Amino acid sequence: MPHVEHVAVAPAGSGPEAGRPESGRTGAAQSRSTSARLRSLVAAAPVLLTDAGVVAFALWTVLYHLAFLVDLAPSVTFLVWAATCVAVLVARLWWRRRAASAPATEPEDATAADAAVPAHPRPLLVGVLATAAVAAVAAGLTAQKEGPGSGIPWWIPGGLGAVAAVGALFLTRRRWLATPPAAAPSAAPTPLASAYALLIAVGAAVSGLFFARNSVDDAFFMGKSVWVAERDEVPLRDFLFTDGVAPAMNAQPPVPSIEVFYGAFAHVFGLHASSATWYVVTPAMAVLAVLALWRLVHRWAPRRAPLAFTVAVAYLYLVAGEDAALGTFHLTRLHQGKTMFVAAVVPLMWVYLTEWFDSRSKRGLFLIAALSVVATGLTTTSAIILPLLVGGAAFAMLVVGRWRDA
Numbered sequence: 001m002p003h004v005e006h007v008a009v010a011p012a013g014s015g016p017e018a019g020r021p022e023s024g025r026t027g028a029a030q031s032r033s034t035s036a037r038l039r040s041l042v043a044a045a046p047v048l049l050t051d052a053g054v055v056a057f058a059l060w061t062v063l064y065h066l067a068f069l070v071d072l073a074p075s076v077t078f079l080v081w082a083a084t085c086v087a088v089l090v091a092r093l094w095w096r097r098r099a100a101s102a103p104a105t106e107p108e109d110a111t112a113a114d115a116a117v118p119a120h121p122r123p124l125l126v127g128v129l130a131t132a133a134v135a136a137v138a139a140g141l142t143a144q145k146e147g148p149g150s151g152i153p154w155w156i157p158g159g160l161g162a163v164a165a166v167g168a169l170f171l172t173r174r175r176w177l178a179t180p181p182a183a184a185p186s187a188a189p190t191p192l193a194s195a196y197a198l199l200i201a202v203g204a205a206v207s208g209l210f211f212a213r214n215s216v217d218d219a220f221f222m223g224k225s226v227w228v229a230e231r232d233e234v235p236l237r238d239f240l241f242t243d244g245v246a247p248a249m250n251a252q253p254p255v256p257s258i259e260v261f262y263g264a265f266a267h268v269f270g271l272h273a274s275s276a277t278w279y280v281v282t283p284a285m286a287v288l289a290v291l292a293l294w295r296l297v298h299r300w301a302p303r304r305a306p307l308a309f310t311v312a313v314a315y316l317y318l319v320a321g322e323d324a325a326l327g328t329f330h331l332t333r334l335h336q337g338k339t340m341f342v343a344a345v346v347p348l349m350w351v352y353l354t355e356w357f358d359s360r361s362k363r364g365l366f367l368i369a370a371l372s373v374v375a376t377g378l379t380t381t382s383a384i385i386l387p388l389l390v391g392g393a394a395f396a397m398l399v400v401g402r403w404r405d406a
Contacts, residue, residue: 039191046189046197046291050348051367053288056085057261058370061377064257073232074264135160169399176400189298189305196306200313201290204331205283211332221259221336222274228263229273257377258337277335285334289316289343296347299354316343337378345375345382346389353393360405 060081067077135157189197220240227239236253238246254260266276293312298305316330333339349371356364368390375382397406 042198043189043191043194046194046294050288050291050295050344052089054348054367054371054374055088056081057377058373059084059088060261061257061373064260064377065253068234068253074228074234074260075232075267078261078264078268130164173399173401187302193298193306194294197291197294197309200309201287201294204290204313204316205286208282208286208331208334209279215333215336217333217336222277224254224259225262225266225273225277228260229266229271229276232264232267234260255376255380256337258340258379262335282335285340285344286331289330289334289340292344292347292351295351299351338381341375341378341382341385345371345378346385349375349386349389350393353390357393357397357402357405 063077063081063084064074067074072080223240224235227233227235234254235248237248240249248254262277262281263273265271265281266273269276271280290313293316294305294309297309297312301308330339330343334343349368352364352367352371355361356368372382372386372390375386394406397403
């Protein structure tokens, strides 16, 4: 007779987990899920806060200018803005949940077609370019030292410098095309690193409350906010000396929207404009500015992000103004649009341009456009600086052959 083995099958629920209640296992799984979600939220908090701030203030700037067409009071514009922000947030959450259930798609490889270029430049070319650079610097220093009658024409150092610059661009392009594209341009920040950035940002906001503000520009910026808070209208004439009688000192309607935002915020919540600006909005500006620095540092130097970030924040504290008082431009003057432009918009623009260069996503292009609107709402100086910044990025794209993107 054939040998038959009898295998005992344990009944359901009789294993090691049998003694553990079902509710206990479910509770442990929910606890782990909640902890994972919390860590993920902390890691993504700098990106969420800065992107939300960019979109929100861009929306305010658009509504601020549209309000001139229908003669809308700043307080009404503020309420419309707040309601629109809530609607956009709800729509974003709905779209995010819908996208999470959709199948993922593979990103396009932007530079795979250029991987066959040899990596190492010719030694003779490098030697010629280095010689041209050294000769250009030497000729320029000699001409500067000896004065106009030195006998060295201007075009000699200029021509040698141009040769060195063009050669450097050629070598940069060659090296770029020879480098294989990376699968992940930069790793996502860890919850611990993001928590450190958030802690420093909150510390900067709190410490900014105790700084002495000694900016004479506040007579203009805060004066406009106080006018809006008390009268609920945008001043289109002089508000500093003649109480709206004399013509305005700047172009009308006023392009920056930040001072009107402060005044409208104070009017809606029944606060004095200076209190709303210095004790409510400026700390929020400090958080966004510090997190903008964190995003740039983590994008460009992910291996040493905490160290580079600490040095960058120290610069915000230690930079000195003309009156030799430490920190008189950055943390103590973030309520001024031009300071926020330097401290937050410029770092974020480099972040967005870098992400666009790597991914060319519609979201990245939208954020670049939104941040440009934010810059316009902060200061008229952005009309001078922002084209130079974006133009430099476009030129870099041209150098490496990304013509359409540029």
